[in-house]
Amino acid sequence: MIMDIKSLRKTGFKELIDFTKARDDYLFNCKPLDDNELVSLLQARNRVLSETLTARIPIPNFSKSAMDGYAVKAADTFRASVENPRELSLVDSISIGEYKELSLEKGQAIKIATGAFFPDGADAVIKIEDTELDESKRVLNVYVPVVPGKNVIKKGEDYKLGQEVLKKGHAVTAQDLGALANLGYKRIKVMKKPRVTIFATGNELVDLNDIAGETGDKIKIEHLPPAKVINSNRYLIQPLIEQAGATVVHAGLLRDDETTIKDALETALDQSDMVITTGGTSVGEKDMLPVVIGKYHEVLHHGIAMKPGSATLIGFGKGKPILCLSGFPVAAQVGMLYFGIPAIKALSSATILEPRPEIKAKLHDAVPVKGFGLMRFLRVKLEKDTSDANALPWAIPVKLSGSSVQRTMIESDGIVELTENIEGYERGTIVNVRLHPN
Amino acid sequence: MIMDIKSLRKTGFKELIDFTKARDDYLFNCKPLDDNELVSLLQARNRVLSETLTARIPIPNFSKSAMDGYAVKAADTFRASVENPRELSLVDSISIGEYKELSLEKGQAIKIATGAFFPDGADAVIKIEDTELDESKRVLNVYVPVVPGKNVIKKGEDYKLGQEVLKKGHAVTAQDLGALANLGYKRIKVMKKPRVTIFATGNELVDLNDIAGETGDKIKIEHLPPAKVINSNRYLIQPLIEQAGATVVHAGLLRDDETTIKDALETALDQSDMVITTGGTSVGEKDMLPVVIGKYHEVLHHGIAMKPGSATLIGFGKGKPILCLSGFPVAAQVGMLYFGIPAIKALSSATILEPRPEIKAKLHDAVPVKGFGLMRFLRVKLEKDTSDANALPWAIPVKLSGSSVQRTMIESDGIVELTENIEGYERGTIVNVRLHPN
Numbered sequence: 123m124i125m126d127i128k129s130l131r132k133t134g135f136k137e138l139i140d141f142t143k144a145r146d147d148y149l150f151n152c153k154p155l156d157d158n159e160l161v162s163l164l165q166a167r168n169r170v171l172s173e174t175l176t177a178r179i180p181i182p183n184f185s186k187s188a189m190d191g192y193a194v195k196a197a198d199t200f201r202a203s204v205e206n207p208r209e210l211s212l213v214d215s216i217s218i219g220e221y222k223e224l225s226l227e228k229g230q231a232i233k234i235a236t237g238a239f240f241p242d243g244a245d246a247v248i249k250i251e252d253t254e255l256d257e258s259k260r261v262l263n264v265y266v267p268v269v270p271g272k273n274v275i276k277k278g279e280d281y282k283l284g285q286e287v288l289k290k291g292h293a294v295t296a297q298d299l300g301a302l303a304n305l306g307y308k309r310i311k312v313m314k315k316p317r318v319t320i321f322a323t324g325n326e327l328v329d330l331n332d333i334a335g336e337t338g339d340k341i342k343i344e345h346l347p348p349a350k351v352i353n354s355n356r357y358l359i360q361p362l363i364e365q366a367g368a369t370v371v372h373a374g375l376l377r378d379d380e381t382t383i384k385d386a387l388e389t390a391l392d393q394s395d396m397v398i399t400t401g402g403t404s405v406g407e408k409d410m411l412p413v414v415i416g417k418y419h420e421v422l423h424h425g426i427a428m429k430p431g432s433a434t435l436i437g438f439g440k441g442k443p444i445l446c447l448s449g450f451p452v453a454a455q456v457g458m459l460y461f462g463i464p465a466i467k468a469l470s471s472a473t474i475l476e477p478r479p480e481i482k483a484k485l486h487d488a489v490p491v492k493g494f495g496l497m498r499f500l501r502v503k504l505e506k507d508t509s510d511a512n513a514l515p516w517a518i519p520v521k522l523s524g525s526s527v528q529r530t531m532i533e534s535d536g537i538v539e540l541t542e543n544i545e546g547y548e549r550g551t552i553v554n555v556r557l558h559p560n
Numbered sequence: 561m562i563m564d565i566k567s568l569r570k571t572g573f574k575e576l577i578d579f580t581k582a583r584d585d586y587l588f589n590c591k592p593l594d595d596n597e598l599v600s601l602l603q604a605r606n607r608v609l610s611e612t613l614t615a616r617i618p619i620p621n622f623s624k625s626a627m628d629g630y631a632v633k634a635a636d637t638f639r640a641s642v643e644n645p646r647e648l649s650l651v652d653s654i655s656i657g658e659y660k661e662l663s664l665e666k667g668q669a670i671k672i673a674t675g676a677f678f679p680d681g682a683d684a685v686i687k688i689e690d691t692e693l694d695e696s697k698r699v700l701n702v703y704v705p706v707v708p709g710k711n712v713i714k715k716g717e718d719y720k721l722g723q724e725v726l727k728k729g730h731a732v733t734a735q736d737l738g739a740l741a742n743l744g745y746k747r748i749k750v751m752k753k754p755r756v757t758i759f760a761t762g763n764e765l766v767d768l769n770d771i772a773g774e775t776g777d778k779i780k781i782e783h784l785p786p787a788k789v790i791n792s793n794r795y796l797i798q799p800l801i802e803q804a805g806a807t808v809v810h811a812g813l814l815r816d817d818e819t820t821i822k823d824a825l826e827t828a829l830d831q832s833d834m835v836i837t838t839g840g841t842s843v844g845e846k847d848m849l850p851v852v853i854g855k856y857h858e859v860l861h862h863g864i865a866m867k868p869g870s871a872t873l874i875g876f877g878k879g880k881p882i883l884c885l886s887g888f889p890v891a892a893q894v895g896m897l898y899f900g901i902p903a904i905k906a907l908s909s910a911t912i913l914e915p916r917p918e919i920k921a922k923l924h925d926a927v928p929v930k931g932f933g934l935m936r937f938l939r940v941k942l943e944k945d946t947s948d949a950n951a952l953p954w955a956i957p958v959k960l961s962g963s964s965v966q967r968t969m970i971e972s973d974g975i976v977e978l979t980e981n982i983e984g985y986e987r988g989t990i991v992n993v994r995l996h997p998n
Contacts, residue, residue, distance in 0.1 A: 160777060163768075167799045168998065179781045181966055183789065190844060218846060219764030221787035236844065237764060237887075239787035280965050283781070287970065295998050296803060297969040300796025300889050303768050304789075304966060306779040326657030326675060330601075330741050339598060341744040343617045343721070349659035349677035351621065351742075358738025361605045365734060406628060406674065408656060449675075451738050479995055481919040482952055512990040514920055527718050528619055528742060531735040532725065552950040557917055560606065560733050 135405060135425035138432055141460075141497035144423045148436045149464055151422065152443045154471035155395055157314045163299050168367060169312035170470045171292045177285045178306030180278035185240040188273045192231040192253060192262060193244035196270040207263035212255065216241060231262045240274055247273035281305060291473035293367070316368040316469040319390035320359055323376045323383060323402035323411060324449055327353040354528075355400040355447075355454050362458050363398070365559050366466040366477070378408040387414060391440045395469055398462055401449030404433040411435060411446045419444065428497045431456045443469070451528050456499050459537070463559070478556040481536075483517035489547040491540055501534035502555055517555050534558065573843060573863035576870055579898075579935035582861045586874045586899060587913060589860065590881045590906035593833055595752045601741055604732045606805060607750035608908045615723045616744030618716035623678040626711045630669040630691060630700060631682035634708040645701040650693065654679060669700045678712055685711035719743060729911035731805070754806040754907040757828035758797055761814045761821060761840035761849060762887055765791040792966075793838040793885075793892050800896050801836070803997050804904040804915070816846040822856060829857075829878045833907055836900055839887030842871040849873060849884045857882065866935045869894045881907070889966050894937050897975070901997070916994040919974075921955035927985040929978055939972035940993055955993050972996065 158172035187193065194210060202208040215233035216222050226232055226243035234240070234247060252266035281287065287305055288298060294312070302310065328350045333341050346352070353375055360370050371394050376382050383402075390397045402411045403424075412435055415421050419439030426434050430453035435446035443465050447457040464475040483504060491498060501520045507513035517538055520530045536555040540547065547553070596610035625631065632648060640646040653671035654660050664670055664681035672678070672685060690704035719725065725743055726736060732750070740748065766788045771779050784790070791813055798808050809832050814820050821840075828835045840849045841862075850873055853859050857877030864872050868891035873884035881903050885895040902913040921942060929936060939958045945951035955976055958968045974993040978985065985991070 163795045164798055167803070178778055179784065179790075183781055183784055184787060218762065219787060219789075221785070235846070236842075237789075280967050293998070295996060296796060296799035297893060297972075297996055299799055300792045300893070301966040301970050303792035303795040304889075306781075307777070308768055308771075308779065309777040324656065330746055333746075339745070339747040340616055341746065343621055343744075346617065346621055347659070349622060349657060351657075351675075352617075354738045354741035357601045357741040358734060360602055361734035361737055365605070404674075408673070451742075455735060455738070477998075479917055479919065481917065482950075512920075528739040529718050532739050534735075558733060558735055560731070560915075 135432065138425045138427035138496075139423045141426055141428045144426045144436060145460060145464070147422055148443070148461060149468050149475060151438060152465045152468035153441070155314060155316060155469050156471060158311045159314050160309045161312055162309050163303055163307065166294045166299060166310055166312060167296055169294050170367065170472045171288055171290050171294065172311045172313045172471065174290045175287045175302065175305070175307065175310065177281040177283055177287055179304065180283045181280040181301070181304050182275055182277055185277045186275050187234040187236060187238050187240055187247045188275050189236050189247060189249060191234060191247045191249045191273060193226060193234045193241055194231050194246055194248055194264070194268070195226065195228060195244060196246040196268050196272065198229060199246070199248060199264050199267040202264045202267045204265045207254075207265050210262045210264060212260045212262050245270040245274070249273070289473070291471050293472055293474065293477070313470045316395040316466055317371040317393070318363050318368045318396045318398060318466070319372045319374075319394040320356060320363070320370055321374050321376050321386060321390070321397070321399045322353045322355055322449070323378055323399060324351075325378050325408070326351050327375055327401070329353055329375050330357070355449065355451060358451060358455060358531075359398060359400065359447075359458055359462070362463060362559060363466065366463040367470050367472070368396070368466045378402055378410050380410050380414060383410045383414045384418060387419070387439065387444075391419075391442055395442055396465060397439070397442065397444045398458075399444075399446045400454050403435045403446040403448060415439065415444060415446070427495055428456070428460070428499065430499065431460075432496075434461065436461060452501075452531055455531055456537070459556075459559075478536075478559060480554050480556050481515075482552055483515045483555045485538075485547050485549055485551045485553055486516040486518040488549045489519060489540065491544060491546045498540040500538040500540055501530040502536060502538050503533060504535045504555065514552065517553055573870065576863045576865035576934075577861045579864055579866045582864045582874060583898060583902070585860055586881065587902055587906050589876060590903045591879070592909035593752060593754060593907050594909060596749045597752050598747045599750055600747050601737050601745065604737060604748055604750060605734055607732050608805065608910045609726055609728050609730045609732065610749045610751045610909065612728045613725045613740065613743070613745065613748065615719040615721055615725055617742065618721045619718040619739070619742050620713055620715055623715045624713050625672040625674060625676050625678055625685045626713050627674050627685060627687060629672060629685045629687045629711060631664060631672045631679055632669050632684055632686055632702070632706070633664065633666060633682060634684040634706050634710065636667060637684070637686060637702050637705040640702045640705045642703045645692075645703050648700045648702060650698045650700050683708040683712070687711070727911065729909050731910055731912065731915070751908045754833040754904055755809040755831070756801050756806045756834045756836060756904070757810045757812075757832040758794060758801070758808060759812050759814050759824060759828070759835070759837045760791045760793055760887070761816055761837060762789075763816050763846070764789050765813055765839070767791055767813050768795070793887065793889060796889060796893060796969075797836060797838065797885075797896055797900070800901060800997060801904065804901040805908050805910070806834070806904045816840055816848050818848050818852060821848045821852045825852060825857070825877065825882075829880055833880055834903060835877070835880065835882045836896075837882075837884045838892050841873045841884040841886060853877065853882060853884070865933055866894070866898070866937065868937065869898075870934075872899065874899060890939075890969055893969055894975070897994075897997075916974075916997060918992050918994050919953075920990055921953045921993045923976075923985050923987055923989045923991055924954040924956040926987045927957060927978065929982060929984045936978040938976040938978055939968040940974060940976050941971060942973045942993065952990065955991055
């Protein structure tokens with residue numbers, strides 16, 4: 123799999139590997155860390171379950187009344203009518219949160235509140251409106267019959283004891299957490315967050331923190347050294363890594379120098395579970411990453427049939443995934459979305475490696491596809507089609523060329539994947555839009 | 561607007577207010593806090609901008625070469641061909657990150673790398689492949705003419721100095737942050753997070769932290785007092801509040817007692833920007849919240865034409881929004897999604913009050929609508945329709961009845977809003993699904 127970098131050097135990429143194959147190969151080799159920790163429920167949102175959870179407590183945890191009324195034996199109400207009410211004797215009442223160790227006998231009724239503990243011996247609840255109480259005699263006139271089970275929420279009706287609730291690999295949502303509290307979990311076992319080191323390489327880069335600026339908050343062009351560029355990719359990539367469920371343990375800036383890169387990579391592979399770099403991954407003289415990884419580690423694929431992002435390098439070092447993204451912001455973003463985030467999810471043992479929601483939309487403009495054989499990522503803005511309530515939204519291509527164009531990232535809502543073997547798309551074509559992470 | 565709670569008490573809600581009107585009234589009265597703070601870019605994801613941001617630095621911040629080649633005056637290449645190459649004298653080279661204060665003269669060429677500083681005097685870059693260099697004589701033979709501007713990325717091409725980038729009220733995404741670093745921002749002004757107090761009321765409730773459990777992590781049914789229920793709503797609501805961009809400053813559990821609730825509400829309204837409660841909001845004897853809010857504060861609407869969640873109360877105290885949700889988990893969830901989260905967004909001055917993505921799907925099963933005039937929230941699971949690549953996904957109703965059924969929350973992916981005035985939906989009807997927050 124290790125490619126001859128030198129032979130690529132002179133001519134650019136001789137051959138680009140198929141996008142889907144590259145991605146599959148990469149993710150297949152990103153082995154789950156399978157290391158877990160206990161976190162409290164309030165810390166657990168978006169964490170990946172490291173064990174399948176079952177109901178330790180049934181829901182509800184006791185049978186209860188579904189409404190304000192009277193607990194009765196249903197048989198005592200049969201054939202009741204307004205003309206011929208059945209008379210029951212009111213023996214007690216149970217309010218919500220109250221526990222009474224009693225057993226209802228034939229001919230008896232117990233006043234019961236919504237959600238209150240349903241007493242032994244009873245098998246139905248009759249609505250207040252279907253009865254009349256003679257307060258002085260403690261006699262309840264029942265005008266309407268009820269069937270057994272009526273208005274009773276049975277213990278375990280929602281979740282039985284031991285029933286499977288959520289599977290290992292599931293990323294916990296807020297809606298899960300409410301149920302988990304009820305099911306008997308105070309803390310849950312989740313996968314440890316993968317630790318990621320990020321590097322930017324490029325002699326043209328300056329660190330945002332190294333620029334003094336005016337007030338410490340804002341920078342003017344005069345504060346920038348001439349011909350230098352702010353390392354902005356870190357501010358794109360780190361939030362995406364964190365949102366994907368990993369931690370950035372180190373973020374650095376490296377000169378385009380073989381020894382510097384070799385040493386930094388060595389340390390990073392020792393101290394983290396994944397290394398993500400930006401820049402220096404093409405086939406130019408200053409592109410040291412492919413050289414270093416080729417010499418000391420493993421290049422899985424370098425040069426992928428995708429646009430933007432064809433210079434992406436995927437590899438492994440010390441068994442850990444390395445992802446070298448282009449230095450061009452949009453190419454780096456696309457590389458993060460299609461390789462970086464899924465790799466983090468794979469390391470986390472998550473079941474869903476591609477967390478971005480996908481929606482159907484229709485193309486607002488025709489899109490000619492040049493470069494047959496490439497997977498192309500079209501940035502689009504979504505807009506409601508107000509002509510018809512059932513109409514799909516419009517996907518409007520954000521038409522700016524060049525992979526360095528940061529405006530397409532800000533102005534787009536998602537990405538349409540234009541597959542390799544289609545020559546072009548007409549206006550109105552139905553497409554899938556993967557929404558950007560927020 | 562204040563309703564007579566006592567008159568409602570005997571009969572349940574006499575009248576339910578229209579869902580859309582209730583929501584509009586409520587959100588209209590949730591006034592933006594308009595208090596801001598500075599945060600560093602890496603802390604800014606999902607925060608709401610408190611000022612419109614403009615480009616303080618143009619992107620790119622200097623003109624640069626789009627490829628490896630030679631910077632030239634385009635006019636010097638006109639009429640160049642393989643038969644009649646134009647000869648230019650190679651005078652210098654500029655690598656990436658390097659700044660050279662020089663001016664290219666007529667008849668000269670400067671070797672230039674991709675992304676390198678584009679020198680004064682030049683107006684185009686010619687590709688290496690279209691030239692041949694006579695190294696000894698330092699003479700460049702140009703075989704192909706270029707037009708002015710060719711292969712040059714102009715300063716400010718992506719963002720001009722002062723150009724508007726993101727508007728006040730925008731919730732910052734990871735993709736924005738990369739651009740903001742380049743545009744000259746180290747820290748940005750964002751809205752302060754609204755502070756929220758949450759209360760659960762109900763004599764049946766026990767706090768999860770007050771249950772000893774086996775190991776501290778897990779609880780068995782034996783650890784629960786009989787007829788008591790874990791206050792699970794907190795574990796649903798707090799993560800939703802946090803994800804919406806607010807902070808929970810206090811979370812408490814209150815007995816169904818007028819004075820207790822009055823005092824707790826008073827303190828909460830002093831110490832936070834919004835109060836959200838669960839339980840005790842219907843028209844039963846133990847439902848103290850409507851009484852207290854009616855007496856001491858303002859009930860905007862109580863009893864809303866929605867299902868689940870008709871017992872929701874919306875009001876204000878000391879000018880701050882109060883949201884009383886049903887104690888039933890699914891009703892509480894729906895109330896949070898449709899009232900709680902939008903109210904937090906309104907307090908945060910966010911432009912988009914409803915952040916859940918909406919997707920089109922088709923109903924997998926017919927859904928009869930009982931209760932004409934109610935806005936109904938149908939929980940659905942999404943499933944790909946594999947019969948056709950262009951087909952909308954199926955929205956499969958999660959068929960469990962009762963608003964207390966927590967399983968529908970775990971098993972559903974989103975909510976279909978069944979509007980008030982439709983009698984029923986057939987299989988295949990195209991619907992909008994609002995995806996749950998994750």
